[in-house]
Amino acid sequence: MKCSSCSQTIQKMFLDKIRGTYIKTDGKIVPICSDCQQTYTVSVIKSRVRP
Numbered sequence: 894m895k896c897s898s899c900s901q902t903i904q905k906m907f908l909d910k911i912r913g914t915y916i917k918t919d920g921k922i923v924p925i926c927s928d929c930q931q932t933y934t935v936s937v938i939k940s941r942v943r944p
């Protein structure tokens with residue numbers, strides 16, 4: 894699974910949790926890595942997500 898913002902691979906943790914989060918944008922749920930989550934606000938992440 895790759896981050897929808899920076900395209901880096903997101904590590905999976907125990908029980909299929911990802912090292913990051915999911916955000917909903919344009920009706921889609923996309924994975925975001927913890928680096929982007931900490932660096933950008935949600936609105937910036939949404940603007941960076943590629944379709």
Ligand SMILES: [Zn+2]
Nearest residue numbers: 896899926929
């Ligand atoms: Zn990222």
